[in-house]
Amino acid sequence: MKRFIIALMILALTATSCSPTTSKTTQTTQNDTNPVIETIMSRRSIRAYKDQAVPREILQQIAECGINAPNGMNAQQWEVRIVDNAEWIASATKSYVESVKGTPSEKMVSGEGFKNMFRNAPAVIFIAHKPGRCTQVDCGLMAGNMVLAAKSLGLGTCCMMGPLGFFSTPEGKEFLSSMNLSEGYELLLSVGVGYPDEEPAAKPRNKEVIKFVE
Numbered sequence: 001m002k003r004f005i006i007a008l009m010i011l012a013l014t015a016t017s018c019s020p021t022t023s024k025t026t027q028t029t030q031n032d033t034n035p036v037i038e039t040i041m042s043r044r045s046i047r048a049y050k051d052q053a054v055p056r057e058i059l060q061q062i063a064e065c066g067i068n069a070p071n072g073m074n075a076q077q078w079e080v081r082i083v084d085n086a087e088w089i090a091s092a093t094k095s096y097v098e099s100v101k102g103t104p105s106e107k108m109v110s111g112e113g114f115k116n117m118f119r120n121a122p123a124v125i126f127i128a129h130k131p132g133r134c135t136q137v138d139c140g141l142m143a144g145n146m147v148l149a150a151k152s153l154g155l156g157t158c159c160m161m162g163p164l165g166f167f168s169t170p171e172g173k174e175f176l177s178s179m180n181l182s183e184g185y186e187l188l189l190s191v192g193v194g195y196p197d198e199e200p201a202a203k204p205r206n207k208e209v210i211k212f213v214e
């Protein structure tokens, strides 16, 4: 019996030492079963939303996921402002529509289904940074966390830089000052958030850009 147990132990040891735990070829991908990967792969930019407000606790949670992103030297040179006030959004949009008359953006604001300047989102999260070596990357990672957190909670999002130019125009100044950003901070990115009313197909990605270096 003793000999049999020893033989079994030797067999088990040999088996584990011969099968590498990570193999380049045999490890399976988990797109179907891993919820994080599923969220990443199915997220799309949303530009049509249901007429349904997003609860503040959810917006807060998304923002907190944002500020948990990795950031250079943990300097956290960023600020977040959340606007879910329909009047604020409507009023900014009204001024924006006036300001883009006669410019290429006029087409976007007069298109079918246009509700507001934030690609129709009922809530917008503004990300500002104090410009520094890492801050644009930091804020991009923050936005990445936000869009994925939102997606996992059943919400749609769209990252937007387009509308931000408005906030440095004379018409946009009052809206910018209502954000009360700290001295030295500038708007970098906005993220529209709401309950999606469309399911756009994924835009093709070029996998050729990914290469292993041997």
Ligand SMILES: Cc1cc2nc3c(=O)[nH]c(=O)nc-3n(C[C@H](O)[C@H](O)[C@H](O)COP(=O)(O)O)c2cc1C
Pocket: 043, 044, 045, 046, 119, 158, 159, 160, 161, 162, 163, 189, 202, 203
């Ligand atoms: C930094 C950044 C700025 C963007 N600005 C805008 C924008 O101003 N308006 C817009 O409709 N989409 C904007 N987008 C969304 C992109 O168009 C979108 O992510 C891209 O087409 C890929 O589509 P997907 O997000 O559905 O995968 C922006 C995205 C990023 C990351």
